[in-house]
Amino acid sequence: QKEVEQDPGPLSVPEGAIVSLNCTYSNSAFQYFMWYRQYSRKGPELLMYTYSSGNKEDGRFTAQVDKSSKYISLFIRDSQPSDSATYLCAPSWSWGKLQFGAGTQVVVTP
């Protein structure tokens, strides 16, 4: 079993819809949780950073962390075609490595 699991998708939504992305993990030591967006053949771009459990909102993006169930979510409101990308969740326990999921591909259709 992988330490971080994501549904690979693709997840196809119409423009303007809410995109809901999920990630589960097994290591209870994880305390820092990041979401990255990656366009094809580009480096990952940091979207959201959350420490411990709770919600965080930044513009159209909301990240949720539930450490009791080891479950991480990212919501994208009013989705745009430019949101079409692969979304990677990446928890960490300290200053060391990020443990990435395989990513979920999102396609937003006009």
Add this chain to the structure above:
Amino acid sequence: DTGVSQDPRHKITKRGQNVTFRCDPISEHNRLYWYRQTLGQGPEFLTYFQNEAQLEKSRLLSDRFSAERPKGSFSTLEIQRTEQGDSAMYLCASGRQGAIGRREQFFGPGTRLTVL
């Protein structure tokens, strides 16, 4: 803040050759990380530095791989005797220790390696 830069962006080499990649982190960042990403997978951790000290290496980093950060600024990743299985995107990231509660890592554009 010019972001993390990597050079070259693309490298094609023949099996058995040595290759070296360079990463320039964000200037005030003292932590530097190397990851490898293959198609359809998330990045996999290879190694990281705090200043010039290499603090952790993954089991993925075989003895053909070596990384350095001699003056605590830029870093190089060398692969000796390349194999076709080394074909991947090599990503560098940097972060700043000392910022209370902050653990983000910022990635460069990557170096895409193709071994023929």
